[in-house]
Amino acid sequence: MQIKKLLLGLLLASPTVLWAQGSQVNTQGQKAVGMAGAGSALFVDETSIFYSPGALSKMDHNAVSIGASAVMYRSAFREFNSNDVHHTKFKISPPFSVFATFGPKNSWWKAGLGVYTPFGGSVDWGDQWPGRYELNHLQMRAIYIQPTLSFKLTENFGIGGGFVYNVGLVDLSRSIPTASADGAPGRAELSGMGTGMGFNVGVHYHLEDEFAISLSYRSKVTTKLKDGDAEFTVPPALATSFPNTTFDAELPLPSSFNIGLTFPASERLDIAADATIIGYSVYKELVFDYKDNTPVLEDTKQEKKYENALSAKVGINYEVCDRFDLRAGGGYVYSPVRGPYVSPETPDNNRIMGSIGFTYDLNDRWDLTGAYVFQRILERTVTSANTGLSGTYKTNIHAPGISLTYKW
């Protein structure tokens, strides 16, 4: 007799990748990091390429800076009605940034190039936790390369824009419920690289020593992943149902609109505030298109249904002396992820942030900036619409960072 479609239903949920808010750790400029992400209107320097392209033309010098952070993303999960708390393994992901400016001094224009990683992270739950069939590990990074031009329309008003080319890398694994002769589950591993394009524009206006405002917009960047590798470890009898193959996927990285303000509170103390709307509603679903389909390895579509998100950040910058600045900040981020769509890749929720930082001018040419930001993703109890996994997540993110600037 024939048992039709015998193997149908072995693979249910698709592999899931997302570039969620949780993966957005803004560490492009360590000065802004020291103020929890505020300061787009305050700092007029090479990092304006990212934060405020309109401010770039107001730089009275040229500079190159290089910086890196050590982002430590630590999540915990407790399944509903269970006593066991599972932690992600200790992983450090190192987002980096390089900014360089070019152009004549005190001119009406300035050019710049930024290379930075606005999205990225590494989370490793291992293969022994209750969500193993949803995710074992995920590592990803989006590298943006952004040439930028900025012009001063008046002494106080600057406008700028840049072109963004993105290279995205992703690598993830999950268990699949196919027990081998020794009872161990199978495993799927997916990795790939994709590219996308977008732009970045902004304006910056200031009143001498009183007030400055920055508006900027970064477009969405749809990263198209082509011919990623899909590898399956399954019992030999199932090997033909799970052929090693390639896959295509599309990952929209959201747009953001940012408004920043700053004003001096005293001669040495500046206050800055930023608010950002992040256009996550573009992330409606995730589709995986496998090149070789079998009855159990079908193309998959997973609902995401993200909403737009909002963040607000406030910081202070205190000039201790000519060569030494201290700063601190705090912020709050509203999550774009609705409860049923929270996933272990980035178990997102609203988050609070606190930060400290400093800049020390080593001499006229060299600056050293350091910052430390702590983010707490608030505890959240959810039941996944895609997998049925039900439980409580909580996450801490630590990100110390440092950057070095050379000016001329």
Add this chain to the structure above:
Amino acid sequence: MKRIFKNIALYIGVLSTFVATSCKPEIEGFQTTPGEANFSKYIAVGNSLTAGFADGGLYLEGQQVAFSNLIAEQLRQVGGGDFRSPFFSENERNGSGYLQLKDLVNGQPVMENVTDNLAYREPGKLSKYTDDIENLGVPGMRLDLSTEGWFGSMNMYFERLLSDSDVGMKTYMQFATEKNHTFFSFWLGNNDVLGYAMNGAVINPNDPTTVLTATATFKQTYSDFIAELTGNDRKGVVATIPDVTAIPFFTTVTRESLIAAVKAQSGQDIQDIYIEIGTGTSRAASDDDLFILPFASAGLLGNTSGENPAPYGLHPSNPVESKYVLDSDEVMAIQARVKAFNNIIKEIAKAEGLALADAHAYLNRVQHPGILYNGVAVNASFITGNAFSLDGVHLTPMGNALIANLFIEAINKQYRSRIPKVDASKYRGVRFP
């Protein structure tokens, strides 16, 4: 100077404590409590499911993940004591022998029997295990035979647990109610229906396990058994009997699949499969008639013989024998009996204040629409459904873990206890070669 160092040490201490605690997020634990129940001596009374029977046999790996053993493991966190099972020794780990998947040929399963490291002391008799135990599950145990002393010499799994002088004398009810328990699980009654149904609703006069138990007998024995178990105000959990249409043993081989198989093999364009129904006459099968799983490998369909030149099952004069088929009337009669039994179980549970695990409702949900558990599709499909083992009746380790959680939920609800649930994703479905 010393003082400064002392302070520095203090600062470093405070700082490192802060870093250590803030680095790793903590989630407040689940507050466990036994509630109104006392789990210090839990016994499990039941049949093959309670014993951990799977893949057509009783073997060590299945025993270890019996739902009752998984419950006992969780009860340790709420004051549960030792829970001993009549485990086969490592040398005899394959117990009675069992089925395993040897290969998949064109998506069809090829099975084989495991025949090494068995536990037979002589043919039809398993190695004895007469030490104290709390897992009292006996494969094949029926409610109606739980009061019959002679059943101990007929059922090799029960015989194994009895001392020589008790064999043929002691009833299962006596055996199960003399353990001084403080809490019990009781899941008997399945075989009072299943023995009959698995034989195609044909009663074999020489085999009392093929009888369909009368409702009155069921009611009397069930309340007697529960009365013994609940004496001295002891608490427990009982479970309902699953529907026959919820298990792959009856749902895998269908009229449609048989017709497709004949077409594929012979190229004949046939329309009907003929079956012998309960009344002894034959008719064309409908989609409401259920074929039993072993019919798939019986190799009878289309055969002819000297006595009857008509092809087996394909001609009204040589229908599929009644023992391979539950015809639609038989299905309805069995479902009605299951419903009557479950009403009795629910009434008694309510009257005695016992927790009720509604396995009937749960397995119907597994059958349709299926459940999604932590990213795993669990349904009643044979082999791929993750819930049922290779015999199409008994549970996989994952199925056992899910049933353990069903019982735990019921206990928590009835006795205001907080027993943590089992992580069922740790347990496998069917093993593939």
